[in-house]
Amino acid sequence: MRRRRPESLRANAAWRVADGFGGAVPTASRYVEPGSIDEMLSAIQQARRDGLAVTFRGAGRSYGDAALNHSGVLLDLRRLNRVIRWDAATGTIEVEPGVTIEDLWRHALPHGYWPAVVPGTMRPTIGGCLAMNIHGKNNYREGPFGDHVLDFDLVTPDGALLRCSRSENADVFHAAIGGLGLLGAITRVTIRLKKVETGLLRVEPIVEGSLASAMTAFEGVLPTSDYAVGWVDAVAPGRSLGRAVLHRATYTSAAEIADAASTLDPNRQDLPRSIYGVPKDQIWRLMRPAMTNAGVRLVNAARYRVARLHGQKPYLQSHVAFAFLLDYVPDWRLAYGPAGLIQYQVFVPHQTAPAALAAVIAKTQAARRPSYLGVLKRHRPDDFLLSHAVDGWSLALDFAVGRDRDGLWRLTEQLTEIVLAAGGRFYFAKDAVLRPGDVSRAYGRDRLDRFLAVKARLDPGNVLTSDLWRRVSG
Secondary structure (H helix, E strand, C coil): CCCCCCCCHHHHCEEEEECCCCCCCCEEEEEECCCCHHHHHHHHHHHHHHCCCEEEECCCCCCCCCCCCCCCEEEECCCCCCEEEEECCCCEEEECCCCEHHHHHHHHHHHCEECCCCCCCCCCEHHHHHHHCCCCCCHHHHCCHHHHEEEEEEECCCCCEEEEECCCCHHHHHHHCCCCCCCCEEEEEEEECEECCCCEEEEEEEEECCHHHHHHHHHHHHHHCCEEEEEECCCCCHHHCCCEEEEEEEECCCCCCCCHHHHHCHHHCCCCCEECCEEHHHHHHHHHHHCCHHHHHHHHHHHHHHHHHHCCCCEEEEHHHHHCHHHCCCCHHHHHCCCCEEEEEEEEECCCHHHHHHHHHHHHHHCCCCCCEEEEEEECCCCCCCCCCCCEEEEEEEEECCCCHHHHHHHHHHHHHHHHHCCCEECCCCCCCCCHHHHHHHHCHHHHHHHHHHHHHHCCCCCECCHHHHHHHC
């Protein structure tokens, strides 16, 4: 089909202010929402003729500036959300990039399938998950999102179509997954999902009094857990530094669950509309007064004590309730105040992680800028070119930006030095603070040069970029 040439985007595209999910880095862009793959490709070609840079945007769930493009063209792909093909016999699904994680599980769960890897929210698009190579609470077992992608179609800015898989254009396959949307437009993705017998997980909490004991306990449950994640109290000092409540989960079999088939009904998975009688869309307002160092210290202490009181009693929980904690409270990020928040997630090798992660938490406390949320996970390495994963651990920290924005950025520079000295890496889906030298040290020149070589071949005019890429590439 011949694509109709759009009018100049430089002259006619509407301007809109967009932001990362953290609400800390707003910027204005020319905003385009194509209604079809054809319209998306036409917009890219027109932007190229207009001399405008292009950034792809899905649900806007990256915390920083990965899906922002100051004064350029922002292509919002959420309308490209068709399920092209579903094979219930093999659990493979073929989709457009605007399909979301929620669309995916709602489509597949009645047939006994669940996405093998999901993030902490069901809102991201598949295109965004592929571009960031997202991970979940089972990375140590299932790897990242890209490990379950079978193939995809990528269209370069000059219009060339590449079918990419582990056997066809393999270098592009391993560069584009986790490639930040910088190599071309993903128009179709095929993903293999995981077979499950029920819609329920068996969850067991484990309470530990320090970061060191939490990491030891975490390591001990990995062989018998399908998922494992830890809430870390990043405010508690001294011997309680990094105290944690871990949650391990395992799949349940149909033999264990009465009327197991009914648990696969998506309507049985829906999150509650209220919590303790309070409408969910109002809870962030109740959270906001507690979002101070003193307030979080009290809340965390109460949460830890309640967890100890309840003990390690296993319970059943739906896949959705366990996986998508960030969706329980709509607009929870607003509780951090009008300046927003940044999330700073670090990945450190196993051998150096205990000391490095403890040093990171201690540094934030010494600066009186402790993280109000800490999440601990275990990871394994993978084959993707810009992978954040290591054979080790990640710690995600949420910081309120507040009034002293410059002070927070200076603190993250100090934290980054600790992480780099420990051989660590970072997660671009969360990042808002890294500098070019940080990225070069974390990933190594050879890895970055290989990625840049693929980009130079597919996008020699550097049409595809983003605020994040400008910041970290220099």
